[in-house]
Amino acid sequence: MKVELHLHTSRYSGCATATVQQLMKLLIDTGYGAVYITEHDAVWRDWELEAIQQEFGAIRIFPGVEVTVSNDPLQHLVVLGTNDPAYLQLTSAEILHRSRDAGHLTILAHPFRWSGAGEMLEEKLLPDALEYQTCNHDAAQACKAKMTAQRLRVPLVNAGDVHALDFVGRYWIETRRPIEKADDIRQIILGGEYANCSRDEEDPRPVGWSLVNR
Numbered sequence: 001m002k003v004e005l006h007l008h009t010s011r012y013s014g015c016a017t018a019t020v021q022q023l024m025k026l027l028i029d030t031g032y033g034a035v036y037i038t039e040h041d042a043v044w045r046d047w048e049l050e051a052i053q054q055e056f057g058a059i060r061i062f063p064g065v066e067v068t069v070s071n072d073p074l075q076h077l078v079v080l081g082t083n084d085p086a087y088l089q090l091t092s093a094e095i096l097h098r099s100r101d102a103g104h105l106t107i108l109a110h111p112f113r114w115s116g117a118g119e120m121l122e123e124k125l126l127p128d129a130l131e132y133q134t135c136n137h138d139a140a141q142a143c144k145a146k147m148t149a150q151r152l153r154v155p156l157v158n159a160g161d162v163h164a165l166d167f168v169g170r171y172w173i174e175t176r177r178p179i180e181k182a183d184d185i186r187q188i189i190l191g192g193e194y195a196n197c198s199r200d201e202e203d204p205r206p207v208g209w210s211l212v213n214r
Helices: 020-029 046-055 085-089 092-102 139-152 184-190 207-213
Strands: 002-007 034-040 060-071 074-080 105-108 129-131 171-175 194-198
Touching: 002 060, 002 074, 020 034, 020 046, 034 074, 046 060, 060 085, 060 092, 074 092, 085 092, 092 105, 105 184, 129 139
Parallel strands: 002 034, 034 060, 105 129
Antiparallel strands: 002 171, 060 074, 074 105, 171 194
């Protein structure tokens, strides 16, 4: 299943330029089977998610959020599988603890995009995964994320970090099995049942497995 793990819409993220309708149509047209909507410091309510899911039945639409856990340094933590606004009030340590108890996947977004953005890693606050290749991570930053993930023995995931239509279809993951429920993604990533893919290159190996075992 082709999956987008990190996507913003103009409804709740001021930095995004595309509507949710435009994005869902394009995702379907380009073969995606599932998407997590992860607005900046905002969540979609249940009725909003249900309405957009009814409108676009050809793709599974799941909740998520990108929380600004600190501003100095600027660090963003993505939580997949929740639309609970309580996460917006928590520290990074509290988010990691609460997410794991609830079965939600946590991803440190573009960990080396800004100076100090990976500071929480040095404090031994480890998310479930690190973002690897994204539309907002250059090659050097992606390489640093890869080396850090190997050192800390955590999975790497590709994600579009979609803010506009031309971000769609550049970086994504392919899962070995369909995502039926929002929290299936945590088991898939931690179990290595996925591959990181990009428009230019696709690696069919299960990345989570290869990081731990090579």
